[in-house]
Amino acid sequence: MEIENTIVLRPSFSKDVPTSIEEILENAAKIKSEVKENYRIKISDHHIFFFITLAKRKYYSPHLHIELTKNEDNSTNIRGLFGPDQTVWTFFMFLHFIIAGIFLIFMMIAYSHWRLKQSTTLDFAIMGLMVVFWFALYFQARINRKKCQPQMQKLDDLMKRVVEF
Template sequence: MSSLRIRPRFKESVPENVESFKNRIQTALDAENEFSGLVSDQYCVIKIRPEERHYWSPQLTLTLEENSEDDLEVRGLYGPKPSVWAVFFMSYAALGILSLFAGVFGLSQLMLDKPAPILWAIPIMAAVALGLYLIAQAGQKVGAEQMFRIHHFYEQVIKHRVALT
């Protein structure tokens, strides 16, 4: 179930309306002791119970979009808690912005025939970004068993298999 993507996802069409789908998810969550979650208007989150959660515990976020009365498009996204994802996203963004500024400053120094040692920061920041990616992959491996359990639970609720992309 592991993927090179940081946040595995799926998209499927379900032949029912939003209300019946939400009721099915809520009933399954209420009957299950292993998972907790939130079911709202167009959005569902399935999580591992708080007693079993750790830093890398995944959650499944379902976005529900009704195409017609009995045709529902469900988009699922596996990922860590939003705070964990935000740390990685902001780190990537900061590295990108710092690399851009280092590149612009370094190239302008080179154009003025001055030394530009700041350009060495770009490969270092690329290595840090690669390190962050590898840490995210390692965290995904730590949470893989819980992700498999959540995915299996979802497949039991909807009564068919779902492939991740």
């Protein structure tokens, strides 16, 4: 899996494997007890979630969610999504919405000041600062993705072991 040069912060993939959904779910249940010291595997219907255990998890540690869909020829389509911990992702999105809200508020204030022929310097300065914060969040996410790359590879290897391809 090569994700180093992509712009996507939450890499995803889709693969077809000749194994049936039932075999994959049985294999996941079997492997679940074998790897419980390092990984946690949660099975829900046709979804499998792979997590790093709390003892080995960092704030940037990823999780892997795969969805199993049956194809017409009894093979299985696997759609996977790597993502950060849900708490970190929620906080990250919260910061984005706060920054966007501040940007829009000061854009409206700047328009009002411009229509009233008042100074808009402070308004545009704050809007520029919000743009800088947006880029800072993006680059922080890229740094975190680079830090978690070895853990993503380990989760990918575990997923391949579960689906056996």
